[in-house]
Amino acid sequence: RIAYVNGRYLPIGAPAVPVEDRGLQFADGIYEVVKVLNGRFCDLDRHLARLERSLAALSIPMPMSRAALAAVMRETLRRNALSTAIVYVQINRGVAPRNHLFPEDVEPSLVVTVRRASLPKPRELAEGVRVITLPDQRWKRCDVKSVSLLANVLAKQKGAEAGCREVWLYDADGLVTEGSSSNAWIVDRDGRLITRPLGPEILGGITRSVILELAQTAGLEVVERPFSVEEAKAAREAFLTSTSSLVLPVTSIDGQPVANGVPGSITLELLARYRNHLQMPE
Numbered sequence: 043r044i045a046y047v048n049g050r051y052l053p054i055g056a057p058a059v060p061v062e063d064r065g066l067q068f069a070d071g072i073y074e075v076v077k078v079l080n081g082r083f084c085d086l087d088r089h090l091a092r093l094e095r096s097l098a099a100l101s102i103p104m105p106m107s108r109a110a111l112a113a114v115m116r117e118t119l120r121r122n123a124l125s126t127a128i129v130y131v132q133i134n135r136g137v138a139p140r141n142h143l144f145p146e147d148v149e150p151s152l153v154v155t156v157r158r159a160s161l162p163k164p165r166e167l168a169e170g171v172r173v174i175t176l177p178d179q180r181w182k183r184c185d186v187k188s189v190s191l192l193a194n195v196l197a198k199q200k201g202a203e204a205g206c207r208e209v210w211l212y213d214a215d216g217l218v219t220e221g222s223s224s225n226a227w228i229v230d231r232d233g234r235l236i237t238r239p240l241g242p243e244i245l246g247g248i249t250r251s252v253i254l255e256l257a258q259t260a261g262l263e264v265v266e267r268p269f270s271v272e273e274a275k276a277a278r279e280a281f282l283t284s285t286s287s288l289v290l291p292v293t294s295i296d297g298q299p300v301a302n303g304v305p306g307s308i309t310l311e312l313l314a315r316y317r318n319h320l321q322m323p324e
């Protein structure tokens with residue numbers, strides 16, 4: 043595998059990141075994850091817009107123009123000879139002797155890697171996945187796609203140890219914020235689609251934004267409001283969305299089946315519409 047690291051294309055294992063990169067010392071950086079299907083970047087403009095927003099929130103300049111960054115992503119993809127892939131982009135504030143204050147006159151570091159996409163398996167889509175819920179222990183700017191992911195890592199690990207694909211995090215009021223690496227959705231008893239509104243408590247998922255538009259087109263009633271863990275357990279349907287999970291049915295929450303424990307019809311309808319949006323065959 044080949045990685046792009048600060049202007050060079052190198053074998054992924056090459057020692058290429060300086061020890062004093064602020065990404066290593068402070069997790070002072072942001073990232074993006076973009077899906078590639080059959081050589082086509084999915085929703086690339088939305089991902090690059092979010093990347094610019096994340097950088098602006100941390101006062102890190104773009105390391106190059108949007109078009110140049112897209113060209114680097116395409117070239118890294120090409121060098122890895124994959125057509126269905128996940129492209130990972132990370133931008134850190136730069137390299138400087140360790141000091142909390144922003145260093146002066148640094149250039150942001152840029153790393154791009156590519157790996158094979160691990161999309162949900164047909165069985166996961168057909169049967170749904172289990173989640174557990176845990177308190178959200180993350181910082182108060184989850185709208186920034188920061189590489190500071192320790193709380194997400196710890197939650198995901200606990201979930202895996204409990205045999206679960208994802209963990210739904212809840213705030214001090216018992217309201218679900220989102221998953222450790224996905225957005226959370228339910229369908230209520232009246233068939234309304236419910237997901238938490240954008241705000242500092244959640245990452246504005248690209249998949250979330252696409253699904254909201256597809257739901258509108260489908261004529262579904264959508265309510266962007268917080269929902270509680272209890273409400274989720276009593277919901278008619280539940281699912282999660284992310285770049286690599288697509289629209290993934292959630293059929294069990296904290297060991298309790300959601301409705302009758304099989305993926306719901308609205309979830310499957312949205313999955314079908316999302317696949318169509320991606321021009322992705324069944």
Ligand code: PLP
Nearest residue numbers: 223224225245247248249284285
């Ligand atoms: N929320 C969190 C915390 C994430 O890490 C992710 C993506 O990995 C998402 C939501 C979903 O975002 P997207 O649909 O852009 O992949």
